[in-house]
Amino acid sequence: MEMNNRLTKLVFNILSIMLALLFIFPLVWMIVSAMKPEAAIFNDMGTLNSFLPSQHISDWFQSYKTIFDRFDIIRYLGNSILYASAVTIGSILINASAGYAFATIDFKFKKVLFGLMIALLVIPAETIMITKFVVVQRLNLINTPFAVILPLLSTPLYIYMFTVFFRAVSKEIQEAAMIEGANKLDIFLKVMLPMSKPAIATVGTLSFIMSWNDYIWPLMVITNSDRYPLQVAITNINNTEPVYINQIMAILTISTIPLIIIYVFFQKYLVQGMGASGTGEK
Amino acid sequence: MEINATARKKQLKENISGYLFLSPAFIILGLFLFIPTLMSIYYSLTDYYMLTPDKTSFIGLDNFKKLFNDPLMRQSILNIFKFVILIMPIQVGTALGLALLVNNQEKHTIIYKIAYFSPVVMSLVVVSILWLYLLNPSSGLINQVLMKMGFESQPFLSSPNQAMITIVFVSAWQGAGYQMLIFLAGLQNIPNEVYEAATIDGANRWEKFSKITLPMLKPTSILILTTTLIDAFKLIIQPMVMTQGGPLNSTLTPAYYIYRTGFTDRFVGYASAMTVIYGAIIISFTVIQRKIVGGDGDE
Secondary structure: OHHHHHHHHHHHHHHHHHHHHHHHHHHHHHHHHOOOOHHHHHHHOOOHHHHOOOOOHHHOOHHHHHHHHHOOHHHHHHHHHHHHHHHHHHHHHHHHHHHHHHHHOOOOOHHHHHHHHHHHOOOOOOOOHHHHHHHHHHOOOOOOHHHHHHHHOOOHHHHHHHHHHHHOOOHHHHHHHHHOOOOHHHHHHHHHHHHOHHHHHHHHHHHHHHHHHOOHHHHHHOOOHHHOOHHHHHHHHHOOOOOOHHHHHHHHHHHHHHHHHHHHHHHHHHHHHHHHHOOOOO | OHHHHHHHHHHHHHHHHHHHHHHHHHHHHHHHHHHHHHHHHHHOOEOOOOOOHHHOOEOOOHHHHHHHOOHHHHHHHHHHHHHHHHHHHHHHHHHHHHHHHHHHOOOOHHHHHHHHHHHHHOOHHHHHHHHHHHOOOOOOHHHHHHHHOOOOOOOHHHOOOOHHHHHHHHHHHHHHHHHHHHHHHHHHOOOHHHHHHHHHOOOOHHHHHHHHHHHHOHHHHHHHHHHHHHHHHOOOHHHHHHOOOOOOOOOOOHHHHHHHHHHHOOOHHHHHHHHHHHHHHHHHHHHHHHHHHOOOOOO
């Protein structure tokens, strides 16, 4: 029995380690391949050296330097940061405001509008992108940052999450604020929002990631390469001769770093978000 | 009378503030979700061509008739069903397996978690390009390792037989870590006393797993299975970046075909008909999901 137990434990440990290697090796290969000369990537291919950077520290940032010289990476990064920040802040304010209305205000047709919003929840945004494009075209927004930002500012799921969250805030706190002469906007901005940090963190993180990773929509609505977000720029760079693996891996790494930071700090809100919503759109 | 007027005034104020708080969200949802949906339904009955919108005419169900005889549409639907059927057990099974492994580890759990979760931090574009290089038939790392181990090198994405299954594995590899975290949260909700009681009753490892763990994970599993299903139907970035739908259309998916028809070729009318049919398929799966998971909507 004791022997048997130790054997299973050993098998589980070996399995865990092998799976860990299987899951992490592409990320490691991506990072270290950016840190060596192109010839070394091919020389090392298939040996353990594929997973080690160049022995000379002077090689480590060479491919980064070259790719920054060849392409306007700073601009693409700036575009992505602009789009993602605008989406994050806008999505928190707009969805929280709608959630606040649904949770605390008794207006006419509330049930109908809430039902409509829940119905919109099932429409797969990916399939209506052609007519969405026609709308943006008619609004004369093609090739503007608004075309990338506006459609991401409201999501039925996030309104729903804020509604659920605000319903749980006690009525007494709101009434106390009301007696002190605060109006609804004051209560929303100064009482409700500061109390809803977990919901804000969840919606903010999901919105940031959604915008940062957005690819097909910006590819459609942005025609001027100066306004490309990073994801679109990456596929463009990958199709621009001459293509060097170390430079491509450098740009892939640059695109991934902000997400690593976000996941490190906000991971717990992401899981909560999916569990609480019960619908779990990524 | 006096009281009634005050109450009405108060209600009016409530209405106005309600609509004001709601309006930004509803303008956005209206413009970019509701109106495009209605437009898709309307345009599906027309021959709208993006470059000559003024010459649009009503053509009834012609787009739908054409659609049912379109070999590429049929191929793309077959492709997506292949993808969905393969990725469901592979990704969800992997996620559950990883969660169980992590849950049973006593030491270094954080290191395993980080390793399994690491693919999630990359965007789908990054993942697709990265694997494009790893899977290169001649110089890619995977084939170099296979050949060192004495296997033949594989064409992967450049073979009509292997391309879709390769995309399944890359997608499952990318998505499993996130679902592992949700399974882990589910596992940690199972009270320890249940296992202790079972140990006293003489249950072995397998009995504990099949009689306690699995049944108690049922809500989590249903949630994960259904979201995987619906997400899988939307597959587009991986084939777009890795294979452009090839070779021989073996990785062309409906979402990608809609994009090509409506955006690249500008046949908005025909693409809208595809949107209506394919959207209806996804929506029906979503509605079934909501029925199974339950408890959504207004109470």
